Amino acid sequence: MSTHSQFLSRFASRFLPYALLIGLLTGCSEPEQPDTLLIDNIHGYSFNNQRELFNFSAMAIRDGKVLATGDSEIAANYPKAEKFDGQGKTLIPGIIDAHGHVSSLGFTLLSIDVRGLASARQAAEKVANYAAEQPQLQWIKGRGWNQVLWPDQQFPTAALLDQFIDDRPVWLNRVDGHAGWANSAAMKAAGIDKNTLSPAGGEILRDADGIPTGVFIDNAMDLIAQAVPKPTADEITVALDTVSKHLLKLGITSTHDAGVSATEHALYRELADSGAMQVRLYGMISSTDPELEQILAAGHSLGSNDMYSARSIKIYTDGALGSRGAALIEPYQDRPDHSGLLLTSAEQLRQLFSLATKAEFQVAIHAIGDKGNRIALDEIEHAYNTVGGRHLRHRIEHSQVVALSDLPRFKSLDVIPSMQPTHATSDMNMAEDRIGAERLKGAYAWRSFLNQGSRVVSGSDFPVELAAPFDGIHAAVTRQNKANQPEGGWIAEEAMTIKETMRSFSIDAAWAAHQEDRLGGLTPGKWADFILLDQDIYHIAPKDLWKTQVLETWLAGERVFKAK
Template sequence: MSALPMLHRAVLAACLLSSIVAGCARKADLVITGGMVWTGLSSGRAQPGAVAIGRGRILAVGDSAAVAPYVGSRTRVLTAGGGLVMPGFVDGHTHFIDGGFQLASIDLRTAATPQEFIRRIAEYAQHLKPGQWITGGDWDHTLWKGAPLPRKDWIDSATPSNPVFVTRLDGHEALANSAAFRAANVSKDTPTPPGGEILRDPRTGEPQGIVKDQALGLVERAIPPPPPAERDSALARALAHAAALGVTATAHMNASWADFASYRRMERAGRMTLRVVLYLPLEQWRDIADTIRRQGQGDDWVRIGGCKGFMDGSAGSRTAYFFQPYADSAGYYGLLQHPEASMRAWIGAADSADLQVTVHAIGDRSNAMLLSIYDSVARAHGARDRRFRIEHAQHLRPEDMPAFGERGVIPSMQPYHAIDDGRWVEQRIGPERIRTTYAFRRLLDTGAKLAFGSDWTVAPLDPLLGVYAAVTRRTLDGKHPDGWVPEQKVTVAEALRAYTWG
């Protein structure tokens, strides 16, 4: 996430030069000595050394003599005792405030059977007032024998007075109960929106409960927005969680203007403990550009980075868009969330407004399509430091991989997804396509600059789990002790660099 100000290459490199260090007069707030310092430069190995920090910036990295000029009467000197000293983790892709809400919401991620899924919802509903919504959840039906999708009739009897809208962990499909469909005025007569899907009873046409991608909005529009105080509380929970895991900066994807306002309130109160760059919906590029013209992009703590769009869905929900059909769904290729022409127009307009554009693409066809759009927009508008990104870049054709390095497109990837999806994705797309799935090694070798993140709440926020996943590729079911598609592993240093410099 190279747009972030913290630990910018130029600042860190300059601080490493002894001539700059010697002439720098600013005194440090904190000096850490006696550590094994890893910066990601040169060999990638940690070296004995010290670090000086002032006003939230790295002032110097070197030996004791290099940091000595920064020690003043008010400088706190901390001895690391030979421990590792490294930059804070930068999570390149989160849904940060949603994560704070999920920390206090119903947990369905570990429901290992349909019966447990039903029981948890029923118990949660017992503590609610009539009319209160049950949201969140992050369920995973691939844990269940036969992987059946949940239906509204599983939970209707336990939730007659409480609308339920609980999402699958990937956020690309959700289960609504009958009360939620009534509140949203969704019925058998509701047309399926383009780029979405409503699973229906084949005999009656009634919605069975599952909605996918663009169809999620049919129900989401009926959910009352949380008041500002609740959003701020969710942000506070998320900040505490991130601090405990060493995450010091993030890119908040699909942020809303209400999220932006919450960050600003938290910053004014002096309570921000993490630097955030927000990416708002691509379709709102005019509003984003107008806000930046009037107010600027922000500061070191809260900053508007640009806009975020969607090409397709996810493999777990069978809505990622592929060139070849799904191996377990004959003749079905997935979904484009928006027509290619619309994406081309939005991306072109946002780029003309000097906004950074990043777009979700998971299937190989959506990735190829997006790379083509990026290339044509860049050619039409001329050279600039635009830093196009592709969020996820999970399934790629071999012939498309060199384009990332050649054109400076950043693959923003989430390694934990590899060890999670690796349990089942071969059933979806077959043995050939998985060879270039989560292709960390191949992308690095072709010159791409990886940016790693978690996709929290879709996956755990803990960056060490992401590093473990990128280095070992051992799937969560324990069936690949030598790594799933092991030729795509990266080293620890490469994974750390993608989690700090990427």
């Protein structure tokens, strides 16, 4: 071997391992890998891990996660990256809707929708026309009626439905899901008659002779629902496919599913693990499911792709304001003999908190009335003092009407107010009639919560409200409906800023699901879930926020929706 060859051999044996090591280390940040995607020419906005808003004009993505964000010079760091021109559009993190009902919306999209109709007769006519077009359906199911919008504001009757359809059972959920309207065929199928008693936490509305009128409030709905054929796994899959496409089109990349059955839980886990889940779901297991204890015993359901996670249970304290099922400390102003309904007993609540805490599951507890909220806060405090669980980030879903003396308890007990901005603008036409001006001081109180340091997280409560996030964003900032009424906003002092609102639909919503390290912002290491918009929501007149259109939706660095 020549002297030169011997030198090269010694050099290789001594220094090549170091060279390889240096290559491997620098390769971690080596910008020239072709599997990198560079999004540039954008007006980007996101929140960092300190919940601060920052801007960027370019973003690098690899393996579905954010590598880096910065200005246009970032392109120089990734010369071999695939490039995507954002054409100067606004880019924000994908919306996280912190409270929805996924399969319910899916089935609503696949059934008859009577939302917004001007009378009970119009609703009945629409149902009859739908039934005529669907002769194969054994039951006619739908959703969306709201007697508050009708001239007489009276609950509908089975007799009216019977005039239009009496050959098949009809079951229509009220818009808030806390009341149902049945025809006589449905009541007959469920065995309902004059002698049927209202269950605890529910009410069968009756006429002067004690005959059920066809409207069932809260737990009384179960009397009809138990007769309705349960959806099969295949039907749930179709509903999930339908709702997933709908949500992605609206810019929602993740949603918290408020009430997941055992069947749905198993199906969601299977779809997520197989790669078939289309939108991220955070599941709250329904506390009334017969398999709750087995699910809790199995522990958190977490997947490596974060498409389905479940570490929460959903409990109800009371009903809804529109159907007068929300539990109030004092009676309803427009029904002085009635104070609402309690859907879960104190004994059950304590047992559920104990079960959840021991399994390290968060509790998300539905509470709308001031009594419902007080009970929820009392039970959370009792749980802290007996079994613990403060670290679990318990939530009160809706936190809608709260006694002024109870507002500070959300902060002192570290309870998350999980709220839905469009509830305020939907309820403003009847809320004062229900509870009076004095109790409104603690109602829909987003600013009061924020001022005391509580983290408000936002959702829509679909299908109670539309799943349209920019309707909610507009409502949060303006306290107005889409007609920009009332002028100046309804209880305008409780409005949020656009920055606070977007935080509540992103990083704070992720935090409320223990997902802030992986979702809710476009910072290195988090999933590249984002949307492109047709206008800069941070620099437009607030009255135009609801008009925002989603141009594209991306999930884990892949485009999953593009507007035509």
